[in-house]
Every structure is written in structure tokens, then in C-alpha cells.
Amino acid sequence: MIESPIERRTIHLVLIGASFVALYPLVSIVLLALNPPGERVSGFTIPSSVSFENFATAWERGGFGQALLSSLIVATSVVVASVVCSILSGYAFATLRFPLKNGLFIILLAGLMLPYEALIIPLFFGFRDLGLIDSWWALILPQIGFSVSFGTFWMRTAFESQQGSIVEAATIDGATSWDVLWRVLVPIIKPATLSLSALLFLFAWNDFLLALVLVPQNESAQTAPLALSFFAGQRRNADPAVIAAAALIVAIPVLVMYVLLQRRFTQGMTAGAEKG
Amino acid sequence: MSRPTGKPSLPSDSVSVPGARRPSRFGRRTLRGPQPVAFLYLLPAFAFFTAFALVPLVQTFILSLHEWNGITDRTFIGLDNYASVFTDAKIREALQHSLVLIFFYAVLPISLALLIVGLMVRVRVRGQAWFRAVLFVPTILPLTVVAVAWRWIYAPDGPLNRGLDLIGLDAVSRAWLGDFTFALPSLGLVGTWVTFGLVFVLFVAGVQKIPNDLYEAAKIDGANPFREFLAVTLPALRGEITVALVVTITAALRNFDVVFVTTRGGPGTSTEVPSVFIYRSVFQTREVGLGAAIGVVLMIELLLVNVAVLWYRRRGEDVS
Numbered sequence: 001m002i003e004s005p006i007e008r009r010t011i012h013l014v015l016i017g018a019s020f021v022a023l024y025p026l027v028s029i030v031l032l033a034l035n036p037p038g039e040r041v042s043g044f045t046i047p048s049s050v051s052f053e054n055f056a057t058a059w060e061r062g063g064f065g066q067a068l069l070s071s072l073i074v075a076t077s078v079v080v081a082s083v084v085c086s087i088l089s090g091y092a093f094a095t096l097r098f099p100l101k102n103g104l105f106i107i108l109l110a111g112l113m114l115p116y117e118a119l120i121i122p123l124f125f126g127f128r129d130l131g132l133i134d135s136w137w138a139l140i141l142p143q144i145g146f147s148v149s150f151g152t153f154w155m156r157t158a159f160e161s162q163q164g165s166i167v168e169a170a171t172i173d174g175a176t177s178w179d180v181l182w183r184v185l186v187p188i189i190k191p192a193t194l195s196l197s198a199l200l201f202l203f204a205w206n207d208f209l210l211a212l213v214l215v216p217q218n219e220s221a222q223t224a225p226l227a228l229s230f231f232a233g234q235r236r237n238a239d240p241a242v243i244a245a246a247a248l249i250v251a252i253p254v255l256v257m258y259v260l261l262q263r264r265f266t267q268g269m270t271a272g273a274e275k276g
Numbered sequence: 277m278s279r280p281t282g283k284p285s286l287p288s289d290s291v292s293v294p295g296a297r298r299p300s301r302f303g304r305r306t307l308r309g310p311q312p313v314a315f316l317y318l319l320p321a322f323a324f325f326t327a328f329a330l331v332p333l334v335q336t337f338i339l340s341l342h343e344w345n346g347i348t349d350r351t352f353i354g355l356d357n358y359a360s361v362f363t364d365a366k367i368r369e370a371l372q373h374s375l376v377l378i379f380f381y382a383v384l385p386i387s388l389a390l391l392i393v394g395l396m397v398r399v400r401v402r403g404q405a406w407f408r409a410v411l412f413v414p415t416i417l418p419l420t421v422v423a424v425a426w427r428w429i430y431a432p433d434g435p436l437n438r439g440l441d442l443i444g445l446d447a448v449s450r451a452w453l454g455d456f457t458f459a460l461p462s463l464g465l466v467g468t469w470v471t472f473g474l475v476f477v478l479f480v481a482g483v484q485k486i487p488n489d490l491y492e493a494a495k496i497d498g499a500n501p502f503r504e505f506l507a508v509t510l511p512a513l514r515g516e517i518t519v520a521l522v523v524t525i526t527a528a529l530r531n532f533d534v535v536f537v538t539t540r541g542g543p544g545t546s547t548e549v550p551s552v553f554i555y556r557s558v559f560q561t562r563e564v565g566l567g568a569a570i571g572v573v574l575m576i577e578l579l580l581v582n583v584a585v586l587w588y589r590r591r592g593e594d595v596s
Contacts, residue, residue: 001585002400003398003400004398006398007395007398007501010395011392011395011396011398011399011401012401012402013386014392015392015396015401016405018407018411019390019407019411021469022320022410022469022472022473023410023414023420024435025414025425025426025429025469026413026417026425028425028428028429028435029424029425029428032428042433042434042438044435044438044439045390055389067501081324083322084320085320085321086321087322088317088318088320089317089320089321089322091317092314092315092317092318093318096311096313096314096317096523097309097310097311097312097314098311098314098315100308101383103315104303104318106321106322107330108322108325111325111329113578113579113582114329114333114575115526115529115571115574115578116329117530117550117551117554117574118331118333118554118568118571118572118574118575119328119332119333119336119533119568119571119589120554121332121335121336121339121554121557121558121564121568121571122326122331122332122335122336122339122568123332124558125346125564126335127333132386137377140414141324141328142328143328143466145324145325145327145328145329146329147327148321148324148325149325151321152321160551166445173346177311177313177317179584182456188525196301200372202416204420206417206418206420206532208418208420208532209456209532209551209555210534212536212555213555213558213559216559221382224418225419225420225421225533226420228418228420228421228548229420229536229537229575232420232423232424232427232537233537240428241422243425243426243428244428246424247420247424247425248420248421249545250418250420250421251417252417253419254416254417254418255413255416255417258413258416261416261449262409262412265411265412265416266408266412266477269415269477270478271473272480272520273474273478273520273522273523274478274515274516
């Protein structure tokens, strides 16, 4: 293909410009947070000396140690339970024969379209009646319920991409469906399982509305995004540099995960969107 | 971005057994019958799904037909809440705002990404993987963090106003999120920033599947870049565009986090959106039934979007 040098230059400039726009908001709060405390900051201030004081202040006043721990516990529980449920159901839909298969699959898939904004009202009153408001349970259980639709669909696709002959060979050897699943298939589909786990972890970590509604008062159960929103909403923390530091504390785990598993995220989310 | 939503796949493709050598119907049925053990495998997923998605769904419907303050007994009032949804000026305004947000969350990023990808197919881009990774960053950040970052950018003494001052446009600078006219478009652009990366990565992946001969053929036919885009790139990306539409429109309609952390619907009612109303109906206004009705309307909107896109895609498959 003959390329025009002008087009080449244009597209590279456009992409560099777009990258700058994509990163700038993050960079701007990094610069803001690194200012020495009390510094009058505005606009493009580049810190005269780098200070981590704002991070220390945010960490202490916002209770982010506890909040990160809550987020970790909630997200991990959601991922483990959802992935196990999805492996089991995805396997059934991909390899077993049973009545009502299509109907059940469609019902579960309809969950992909369900906005949970519409479900939080009954969830709030339901958990209130059970006395579970302000507990981790109120965050973990519904998120498993919302994740199994996507998870089942994901795992079913992964199982279907495997050769049926492997399953048949194992079955002829007298293996039960349970053995085939855990001894033969699960080891092969590890990459798909890992991608699903990474995505579900991200969704659970970033969730805000559920936490806002279901753990409104108990500080020790609040997740990191919720702690951030409370922290950013209090007038006495009006120092934007401290709030910026708080936001970075909440974002850093996600960013680290993204750097380590970048391909899994980009491929997973686009594949997920396409499959979904 | 929040949890993915999308269209259910067609029922016909859910019956296949992987690698099955399509034996005759008789052969299969006598060889191996139904496997009731399957229901045990389905049990955990369906238990969670029923308890925390299906049951609340039904409850939302029931609540939407009642007047309830969350404490005392509720009263059945039929469809009155729905009448309020469509007559109450504030709620109507919120629904209209979500239409404005569709422009910023869906139309704008998809157009931009198409433009860029249309240029990219014509040259060999260096560092493509790097650009993809960088442009995707906004998509993975917690929206609460996104909101805090943009609140700073739009702040009266934030980077945007300082930038405008620098280039001599101090007359334009303002408290963007405190301005009745500009607050909603300003939040809309945050949405554009968030969804662009996902749309872009989706389209880049789609373009890579287009066989090179198609472009060569277009060149030989003497197509200019614009025609080439219309004749080759755009039709080939049809599937990716529909996917992008579903995901981004869904994000626009469900938008809660960014509004809640930045403006809480203000100034006045200029950035009110349906999901903020739902939240308030439980914790502030105590009109639980009305909140539930807004939830049902939101659900129906999303259903319509999904059905429309599904229909569009099916039609496309029939044509090609």
C-alpha cells in the first residue's frame, strides 16, 4: 500500500493528541496531590517540591485503610462466588442436555439488560428487613446475582470453544460429568476464567451506587469509592489537593491491575461487550 | 464503566453441543437421554440470580403501583405513579437530560472513533498497541475517581479556566459545573471521555478483521479516502457499531456516579437524571413508589434500545 506522508503524520498527531486528553485528567490530579500541603494551587501548577503529605492526610482522615480492605473483601468474595457459579452453569449450558435449556438460558441472559439502578429500592428494603444493611453481605450477595448472567454467558462460550472429542473421550473412559468439568475442562479454560475474574473484580471494585444505598452508615463496611465520595463531599476537606490524593488512593489498585493485566482488560471488555 | 449489558443471543445458537458430530436424532436420543444432573449445576447461579435480580425486579413492579413512604402501610394507586413520571416537570426534565447525555456518551465518541479509525486504516500506525492501552485507561477507572478529577478540571481556578486565561479567552471561563447552561454539557463531555476508549478499542479490533484486498480493490477503483471509508470501513464495522451503541447508550441512561459526586443534579435541576431521582425517592423525598416507577421506565427504555439494536443487526444479517 502506498502511504501518503501527510496522512501518516496527521494520524499520529491525532492519536498523540487523543492520548494526551485520555491521560490528562489523571495527570492533573497527580500533580495536584503532590503539592506540599497549604500551597495555593490552581490550573497547571507544577509542584515546586514533591510531597506525599496530602496522601497521608487523606489516608488518615478518610479512613481509606479500612475502605480498601472492605473493597478487597467484597470484590474478592463476589469474584470467587460468581466465577464458581458461572463455571457450573456455563458448563451445563455448553455440554449437557436437559429440558427447558433454551428458556432458562434466555431468562438468565435477560439479566444482562437489567439496570440495577431499578432494583436498588427492593434490595434496600429487603436487606433492611433482614438486618443486613451496613454489612458486607448487602454488597456481596446482590453483586453475585448481577454477575452470574455475564459469567454464565462467558463460561459457556469458553466451554463451547473446546473440542467435544475431549469430553467424549473422557466420558467413554467412565468419567462423570463432574470429573470431566474439574479434571479435564477447567484446567484448559484457565485463561478465560482469569479474564472473567479480572473483569468482575474491576466491576465490583468500581461499584458505587450499591454501596451508597446498602452500606450508608457503617464506616467499617464502606468500600473505597464510597469513602471517596463522602470524603470529597465534606466541606471541611475542601482542600482539592487532599481530595485528589484520596481519589488516587482509590484508583491506584485498579491502575496497577490494569498495567499488569492490560491485554486481559482490553480484550475482555471488548469481547464481553460483543458477546453480551 | 459499569457492569456490561447487552443483547441476548439468538435462541437457535444455544442448543449446540460442542464438537458434536450431528448424529441422527434417533441415534442421539437412544444413545444418551437428558441429563437431569444439569439442574444441580444450574442451581447456584439461578439461586443468586433469582434472589437478587428476578425477585427485586418483580418487587420493583409491585412497588411502582403503590404509594409508600417506606415506613407505614402502602396504598395501591394503580398507574398513578406512571402518570406522575410523565407529567411531573422535574422528572420529565431528568428524562430529557438522559437523551442529551446519549449524544455525549454514544453519538459523539462513536463519531470521533470512526473518524480516527477511518484515518488509521490508510497507514501503518506505529505504537498501535501503546495507543490502545493508553486510550483505554478512562474506561477502567472508578467513576467516582473520574468525577473527582473532572470536578478539579472544571473548577473555577482549575486547569480548564487557567488554560482559557492563558490563550486570552478569560471571558469564556466560568464555574462550569455551577452554570445552568453549561453544567449538563460539561458532564456529558466527561461521559465522552469515559466511553471513547472502549469504542475505539472495539473499532480497532473490528478493522483488523477487514481483509486487505477490499482496500486494494477500492484503491484500484479509484476511490478517494472518503468513499473508501463509506464503501469498506463503515459497512465492515456495522457489528461493532451496534455493540458500541448498546454499551454507550446504556451507560448514558444509567449514569449516576458522575452526577452524584459532582453536581447532585444541580445547579437547580439542570443536571438531574433518572437514577438520582430513584436514589432520592428512598432517602430524601420518601416517594418510594414513584422511584420504583422511574426504575421501571428506565428498564423499559433499555429494553427498547436493546430490541432496536437486535432488530437492526438481524436485518443487517439478512441483507448481507
